[in-house]
Amino acid sequence: MLLCINKADVSEGVRSMTLWIEISWRISWRRSVSSGYFCDDSAIENGVLKSGEGDLDCVSPCSGGVDLTFYCTDFSVSEDWSSGVNTVTFSSGTPLFEMRFTGGDWIGSLIIGSNGRWSLPMSVNLTRRQDTGRLNSSPISSITPVVRLQYGCNHTLVIPVTDPDSDTVRCRWAVGSRECGDVCGGFLNAVLDEATCTITYQAKYQVGWYAVALMIEDFASPLSTSPLSQIPLQFLVDVYNNAMPCSSAPYFIDPTPKDGACIAVPENETYFQTIVADSGMEGSGISDIVTVSPFGFSKSEVGQVQSDNRLFYVNLTWTPTKQQEGENILCFTAENTEG
Known part of the structure; x- marks a missing residue:
């Protein structure tokens, strides 16, 4: 697929x-x-x-x-x-x-x-x-x-x-x-x-x-x-409308894949990926990391990186089947607690 x-x-x-x-x-x-x-x-x-x-x-x-x-x-x-x-x-x-x-x-x-x-x-x-x-x-x-x-x-x-x-x-x-x-x-x-x-x-x-x-x-x-x-x-x-500066939007950091990255995943082997988002401003957290993913993806709840109060993450896992051979698109976006 x-x-x-x-x-x-x-x-x-x-x-x-x-x-x-x-x-x-x-x-x-x-x-x-x-x-x-x-x-x-x-x-x-x-x-x-x-x-x-x-x-x-x-x-x-x-x-x-x-x-x-x-x-x-x-x-x-x-x-x-x-x-x-x-x-x-x-x-x-x-x-x-x-x-x-x-x-x-x-x-x-x-x-x-x-x-x-x-x-x-x-x-x-x-x-x-x-x-x-x-x-x-x-x-x-x-x-x-x-x-x-x-x-x-x-x-x-x-x-x-x-x-x-x-x-x-x-x-x-x-x-x-x-x-x-x-x-x-x-x-x-x-x-x-x-x-x-x-x-x-x-x-x-x-x-x-x-x-x-x-x-x-x-x-x-x-x-x-x-x-x-x-x-x-x-x-x-x-x-x-939002009173926050335009520069205060969340952004992704390593080990999140870069935009447009292509990652090879062998059939029937489990792919694991951590997505990490910076809230974009002090005092703000990440309320959600939303995905649009191929069939079979599993996503954890949003967690906080203990070493930094601005960093939050989700873990993704996926085991592709033979029917999913070819290119599959994964999209993700983050929203901070300021909306």
């Missing part, structure tokens, strides 16, 4: 030209709304399948779809969300394939798209590639469901992306009701660098909630303008 929002891995059937498309997704919901969305440590440890909501529908060249059920991987009590993953396999006899998740409604406090509908399409061209001689696999991306940005500060948000084929990957704003429902252009005044998948934002406008809708595309070469596949990434930004 590769971790992503919507992902297509494809292979040809041995006895026919049937194409088998593996679709993986990460979906996040407001945790308190329903038991079908409620994740906790027990649900993660026991691999509980949650009901979620809505269907992932095959638009072309087929009809029908599958329930967007998910296995819990992460949750946040303070931000009230659950997140999880799942994978299904479809067959197709034609080279162009599209699936879409539609429905509603977004949270009622959005600056743009309040209570609106959502739409997240995924498409892939299954024609055998001339450059590699193989079928294409789409990019992979993941991010925390809620990104919190302090008002009055300048922010840079790097979207984690990778590609199994080492293709050129670019990000763009989603456009039109097919790609973003009612939240198109939802992150007002943000600037996106498409080549680096980096969003910059001067938080000097309106405090509140924004929906971010992106399309992530892979290309055979840096000069190519025709994407091989497209996957959606949508999440929430909370621009909030």
Whole structure:
């Protein structure tokens, strides 16, 4: 399993030209709304399948779809969300394939798209590639469901992306009701660098909630303008007021892996990692270290490093399976007691 929002891995059937498309997704919901969305440590440890909501529908060249059920991987009590993953396999006899998740409604406090509908399409061209001689696999991306940005500060948000084929990957704003429902252009005044998948934002406008809708595309070469596949990434930004200086935000220190680090983990061997965060200011602690992780990760409670009252940590463990061979994305963020 590769971790992503919507992902297509494809292979040809041995006895026919049937194409088998593996679709993986990460979906996040407001945790308190329903038991079908409620994740906790027990649900993660026991691999509980949650009901979620809505269907992932095959638009072309087929009809029908599958329930967007998910296995819990992460949750946040303070931000009230659950997140999880799942994978299904479809067959197709034609080279162009599209699936879409539609429905509603977004949270009622959005600056743009309040209570609106959502739409997240995924498409892939299954024609055998001339450059590699193989079928294409789409990019992979993941991010925390809620990104919190302090008002009055300048922010840079790097979207984690990778590609199994080492293709050129670019990000763009989603456009039109097919790609973003009612939240198109939802992150007002943000600037996106498409080549680096980096969003910059001067938080000097309106405090509140924004929906971010992106399309992530892979290309055979840096000069190519025709994407091989497209996957959606949508999440929430909370621009909030706080009297603390911009420089007082938490930050990670050793032995925490550097941003963008790639770590090899052998199949069926246990990976152990300590994540350490500095609260960013004297007299402040770390209230939470939130993760968005592959299936099977285990996270300890937040603990304090005894030698320093600003340092806090969590321990992560993971034993990857054969099905998780390939690239998996782990995201983490820290919140201090000043919010």
